[in-house]
Amino acid sequence: MKNARRISQLIFFLFFLFLFFQARYPYEIHLPSDLFLRSSPLVGFITIISSRSFIQTVIPAFIILLLTIPLGRFFCGWICPLGTVIDINDSFIKRKKPKRSELENRRLRFLKFFILFAILTASIFSLQFIWLFDPIVLLTRVLTLTIYPVFVFLLTGFFDFAFKIGFLEDQVYSTYDFFQNTVLPIQRPEFFASMLVLLLFAGILVLGLVSKRFWCRNVCPLGALLGIFSKYRLTKRYVSESCTNCGKCRISCKMNAIEDDYTINNTVECIECAECVAVCPPKAVSYRFGKSTGANEIDFSRRRLIQSGIAGLSLLAVIKAAAKDKTQAGKAIRPPGAIPEDEFLDRCIRCQECVRICSSTGACLQPSVLESGWEGIWSPIAVASVGYCEFNCKLCGQVCPTGAIQNITLEKKQKLRMGTAYFDKSRCIPWYSQQDCLVCEEHCPLPDKAIKFDIREARTPDGSLRVVKFPYVDETLCIGCGICENKCPVVGKKGIFVTAANNERIEPA
Amino acid sequence: MERREFLKKSAATGLLISAADVLNYKLLAQEAPLDFVVIKNGSPAQLVRKAVEELGGMGKFVSKGQAVLLKPNIGWDRTPEQAANTNPEAVAEVVKMCLDAGAKRVRVLDRTCNQSRRCYQRSGIESAAKKAGAEVRHIVDSRFSEVNIPEGELLKSWPLYRDVLEFDVFINMPIAKHHTISGITLGFKNMMGIMGDDRGKIHKNFHTNIVDINTAIKPTLTIIDAYRILVRNGPTGGNLDDVEIPKVVIAGTDRVAIDAYAVTLFGKDAKDIEYIQNAHKRGLGQADLSRVKMKEIDLSA
Numbered sequence: 146m147k148n149a150r151r152i153s154q155l156i157f158f159l160f161f162l163f164l165f166f167q168a169r170y171p172y173e174i175h176l177p178s179d180l181f182l183r184s185s186p187l188v189g190f191i192t193i194i195s196s197r198s199f200i201q202t203v204i205p206a207f208i209i210l211l212l213t214i215p216l217g218r219f220f221c222g223w224i225c226p227l228g229t230v231i232d233i234n235d236s237f238i239k240r241k242k243p244k245r246s247e248l249e250n251r252r253l254r255f256l257k258f259f260i261l262f263a264i265l266t267a268s269i270f271s272l273q274f275i276w277l278f279d280p281i282v283l284l285t286r287v288l289t290l291t292i293y294p295v296f297v298f299l300l301t302g303f304f305d306f307a308f309k310i311g312f313l314e315d316q317v318y319s320t321y322d323f324f325q326n327t328v329l330p331i332q333r334p335e336f337f338a339s340m341l342v343l344l345l346f347a348g349i350l351v352l353g354l355v356s357k358r359f360w361c362r363n364v365c366p367l368g369a370l371l372g373i374f375s376k377y378r379l380t381k382r383y384v385s386e387s388c389t390n391c392g393k394c395r396i397s398c399k400m401n402a403i404e405d406d407y408t409i410n411n412t413v414e415c416i417e418c419a420e421c422v423a424v425c426p427p428k429a430v431s432y433r434f435g436k437s438t439g440a441n442e443i444d445f446s447r448r449r450l451i452q453s454g455i456a457g458l459s460l461l462a463v464i465k466a467a468a469k470d471k472t473q474a475g476k477a478i479r480p481p482g483a484i485p486e487d488e489f490l491d492r493c494i495r496c497q498e499c500v501r502i503c504s505s506t507g508a509c510l511q512p513s514v515l516e517s518g519w520e521g522i523w524s525p526i527a528v529a530s531v532g533y534c535e536f537n538c539k540l541c542g543q544v545c546p547t548g549a550i551q552n553i554t555l556e557k558k559q560k561l562r563m564g565t566a567y568f569d570k571s572r573c574i575p576w577y578s579q580q581d582c583l584v585c586e587e588h589c590p591l592p593d594k595a596i597k598f599d600i601r602e603a604r605t606p607d608g609s610l611r612v613v614k615f616p617y618v619d620e621t622l623c624i625g626c627g628i629c630e631n632k633c634p635v636v637g638k639k640g641i642f643v644t645a646a647n648n649e650r651i652e653p654a
Numbered sequence: 655m656e657r658r659e660f661l662k663k664s665a666a667t668g669l670l671i672s673a674a675d676v677l678n679y680k681l682l683a684q685e686a687p688l689d690f691v692v693i694k695n696g697s698p699a700q701l702v703r704k705a706v707e708e709l710g711g712m713g714k715f716v717s718k719g720q721a722v723l724l725k726p727n728i729g730w731d732r733t734p735e736q737a738a739n740t741n742p743e744a745v746a747e748v749v750k751m752c753l754d755a756g757a758k759r760v761r762v763l764d765r766t767c768n769q770s771r772r773c774y775q776r777s778g779i780e781s782a783a784k785k786a787g788a789e790v791r792h793i794v795d796s797r798f799s800e801v802n803i804p805e806g807e808l809l810k811s812w813p814l815y816r817d818v819l820e821f822d823v824f825i826n827m828p829i830a831k832h833h834t835i836s837g838i839t840l841g842f843k844n845m846m847g848i849m850g851d852d853r854g855k856i857h858k859n860f861h862t863n864i865v866d867i868n869t870a871i872k873p874t875l876t877i878i879d880a881y882r883i884l885v886r887n888g889p890t891g892g893n894l895d896d897v898e899i900p901k902v903v904i905a906g907t908d909r910v911a912i913d914a915y916a917v918t919l920f921g922k923d924a925k926d927i928e929y930i931q932n933a934h935k936r937g938l939g940q941a942d943l944s945r946v947k948m949k950e951i952d953l954s955a
Contacts, residue, residue: 170771305796318791325792331769506769535769536892537731537776574858583835584854588767592892598834614834632767634854 146432147423150222154229161226165288166328168498168544169505179498179546181226185281186210186374187261187367188494192275192547195268196491198653200548210374217378218371221361222416227280227349228361232399234350235357243396247356251401251444253363254414258373258445259453261366266457271487272464272520274457276495278366286523287346289497290512291339297329330504332532338512338523358399361416372413376441380417380432384408388429394421404440412441469518475644477517478527478564478625480510481534482542482551485650486517492549492653495523499541499550506540508532509627525550527563529627529643534563536590536626551651564625565646566595566618573616573640579603581614585629585641595622596629620647689939689946690876690906692915695954698744698881701903705877706751708949709905715875718756720822724748724788726879727828727844728764728779730890731772737882737897738890740829742778744879744903746786748827753787760788761817764847791817798850805936806866808859813850818871826873826909830880830916832888832896835860836929838920839889840913841876842868861928865936868909877905878916885920910939911946 161181168178179202182188189206193199209220221228264274276282304324307317336342352359361368388407395403398421402414410421422430480499483489495512503510503525509532512523525541527534536559542552553561566585574582586596598614605611618641625643633639691708693701706712716722726740734742745762752760762783766773770792774780780790798813818824828844835857836843842864846853849867856863880902884891891897900919904912910933914924924930924941934941 170769171775304794308794308796318794321794322792326771331771506772535731535772537772538769578858580858581835581860582857584857586834587857587889590768590890590892592887592896594887594890632854634852634857 146419150417150419153223154232157224158226158229161284165285165501168502169328169330170502170538170540172502172540172543177544178502179496179544180205181281182285182494182496182498182546184209185279185367186213186220187275187279187370188282188546190370191264191268191273192492192494194265195271195273196488196547196653197271198488200492202546202548210371213371213374214377215379216417217375217380217412218368218416220371221365221368222418225280225367227284228358228416230284231350231353231358231360235353235399238353240357248395248401254444255446255449256363257365257369258443259449259456260364261369262445262450262453263457263460264366266454267461268491270458270461271491272461273491273494274460275366276493276523278364279494280360280365280367282494282496283346283349285496285498287342289334289501290336291343291346293501294334294336294339297333300324300329301333330501330508331506332504332508334501334504334508335531336500336512337514342523356401358416362400362414368416373443375415376413376443378412379434379436381435382410382415382421383431383433383435385429385431387427388425389427391426393424393426394430397421397424409440413443464519467519470515473516474518475646476526476528477513477521478529478627478643478645479648479650480525480527480541480550481539481558481561481563482553482651484549484551484653488653489549489650490517490520490524492547493521493524494547494549496546497523497525498544498546499525502540502544503532506538507535509534509631510541527625527627527643529630530639531631533628533631534626536628548653551654553651560624561651562624562647562649563645564627564643564648565620565623566625566627566629566641566643567646568617568641569638572635572638574635575613575615577640579605579611579613582634582640583614583616584632584634586616588628588632590626590628591622591624593622595619595624616641686947688906688949689908690904690912690915690948692948692950693903693905694950694952695901698741698879698903699747700953701881701901702744702747702877702879702905703751704951704953705903705905706748706875708951709875709907712751712755715825716752716755716757716823719758720756721820722752722757722760722823722825723817723821724752724760724762724783724825724827725764725818725844725847725873726762726779727839727847728770728773728777729767729847731768731776732891733776734778735882735894735897736891737829737831737884738888738892739773739777739779740827741879741881742782744877744881745779745827746782746788748825748877749783749786749788752823752825757823761791761821762788763791763793763815763817765793765815765849765853766847795850801870803866803870805869808862809856809866812867812870814870815848815850818848823874824871825875825877827877827879829883830878830919831884831891832886832920834888836864837922837927838917840878840916841873841909842913842929842933845871861932864929865932865938868933868938869936873909875905875907876909876912877903878912879903880916880919883919906948908939908946910934910941911943911948914941914943915948 184205189203402411509527513526539558570576627643730738732738833839886896
């Protein structure tokens with residue numbers, strides 16, 4: 146059974162990575178790349194509460210939740226890709242035989258319930274905060290913002306070197322082309338958030354030094370949610386009479402779910418990893434169907450429940466009360482198809498699916514820093530100095546697991562205003578130095594160009610007159626895709642820039 | 655080799671070369687080659703095939719075993735009907751002709767403005783050229799190398815794509831379309847697709863810069879696809895109302911004359927196009943159409 150679990154973990158982890166790499170142009174597969182995110186009950190549960198709307202895309206999450214009632218926390222032990230990463234990480238950590246006092250130390254176990262109820266309370270009052278804690282989101286994010294860019298950096302570095310040498314050029318190119326068509330983005334993704342996201346993730350792994358699956362035991366609110374639902378599970382850990390009370394099962398237990406009496410385990414904590422089955426010398430342990438005989442107390446008192454509610458509300462109050470920089474807010478250009486801002490923040494779980502798929506086409510989406518306030522940290526914004534929104538692309542809406550970005554038709558998207566472009570006449574070449582330039586107008590993708598010209602004579606520094614095409618934006622046409630800013634040849638601050646002004650949002654379906 | 659022998663041999667070679675020049679001159683005088691041809695009213699493939707045949711066949715430009723670089727305009731994520739990129743059927747036909755002439759390889763590439771894979775696919779060029787036997791390549795950033803431009807007035811050097819320097823034959827194959835900077839974009843402007851770095855910079859003083867770049871690289875053959883032309887809102891287009899279908903291909907070796915002719919399709923005069931006049935003055939070709947040897951053929955006639 147332990148081997149079956151390991152194979153399951155491996156398969157689901159590889160499947161997770163496979164789906165991860167599917168989120169790229171042209172995205173023609175029929176499997177949704179955000180399937181794992183949509184299967185996280187925490188994502189499903191909380192986004193529906195915080196947005197007060199039924200989100201169809203997260204139905205798989207409720208299938209998992211329903212299955213948990215009879216089957217227990219199989220998701221944690223057998224599927225969760227973060228759990229698998231933690232298991233692999235834990236396997237590298239050499240541990241001394243734990244002292245009895247350490248095994249009895251379960252003081253932090255309540256924390257995950259505390260976090261869950263704090264998040265739940267906050268979400269009832271419309272502050273969605275699972276983005277910081279959901280394990281699937283955490284893993285997807287660190288992969289997208291840190292590990293993937295490093296992978297790309299190394300791979301493209303290798304190819305740059307190979308192309309410079311020029312040896313076996315045809316073979317090098319075909320290999321390069323293969324990678325370009327499968328895993329490499331259109332340009333090297335670079336994110337400001339990389340370091341912080343990595344530190345958070347590294348913290349989770351470092352906690353493994355304290356105990357096995359420290360995150361899962363004590364912190365993960367998804368585990369807490371599944372634990373509550375698995376209280377009355379129908380899989381029971383059965384210990385036969387051949388048990389010699391050697392205690393090996395208790396030491397091997399990843400979740401420290403086995404009690405002093407080795408025949409009893411905590412069904413809220415047990416993730417059915419079957420380590421205890423494998424480790425038992427007389428093979429006395431097995432898992433069977435039937436009403437569980439384990440202890441099934443949820444390690445959470447009423448007082449703690451109230452405390453966590455207060456914590457959630459305090460967090461909400463602090464975040465909502467914080468100042469919002471209006472200049473920064475102008476830079477928070479949401480992807481095309483984004484729903485109205487408040488609802489957007491309720492739904493956006495900062496998983497970076499949209500950011501990653503965008504990196505394979507226009508590459509404009511970046512996780513925000515503080516452009517959309519504390520509430521919007523790491524939510525996607527279009528940064529035209531990095532990339533631009535491809536006119537014929539709407540992939541971000543196709544991979545959003547919670548419908549924060551709606552999957553709209555291309556026809557609709559091409560008319561949807563993300564923002565509006567403005568000329569900076571103190572920097573734009575024709576305005577600044579009375580010479581034609583027009584790069585912005587050249588690239589403007591609208592069939593009727595949103596950049597028009599005022600053609601007139603201008604006095605040049607030597608006193609002569611010259612006919613110059615002075616560009617201006619027709620704001621009735623501009624959709625704010627940002628290609629003008631992106632391609633503007635002015636060095637430093639560009640001669641044209643896009644802001645979120647006049648942006649149009651889509652009402653959620 | 656002894657010095658004496660060397661001198662003798664060089665003298666003999668020199669004589670031979672000058673003799674060949676004289677001979678060549680006579681041949682030229684008998685039948686001066688065409689500077690360019692204009693073929694009208696046919697399918698894109700028919701038009702380019704006829705054009706190359708009239709110029710003496712592809713064998714005149716491509717010898718057996720040579721490597722050919724074909725540079726269409728694949729700049730935009732647009733369909734062939736929108737006339738923002740070179741016609742894919744015409745590109746495929748040129749590929750076939752090169753291979754039939756014995757080319758060892760025909761490589762098709764362009765540095766695109768939109769995402770390259772989108773452009774290669776939607777333009778139809780990737781599939782058509784591959785089917786015809788070409789190797790379709792995407793630009794690799796590390797394959798640009800800085801090239802000196804001795805004749806450059808403003809641009810003294812620029813990174814250019816290495817393939818252009820390494821390949822034996824270079825065929826420039828733009829589409830004729832509207833462009834605000836020069837009125838229209840043709841052969842000269844199409845050369846921007848082999849430029850590295852931030853090429854938008856050259857739009858400032860465009861009419862000098864674009865000639866500078868063209869002094870660095872001379873295409874063996876220029877073929878302008880004017881089967882469909884974009885007459886407004888170029889170079890991207892997008893509205894089919896802005897597309898006209900004159901069904902014309904212009905091909906030849908005098909790139910200035912070719913561009914000068916192509917502007918007439920847009921109801922303009924080369925005299926008013928600054929870069930064409932600059933290129934003429936700097937000796938890159940003949941802008942005065944009354945002084946070129948050309949031929950017009952109407953396939954429907």
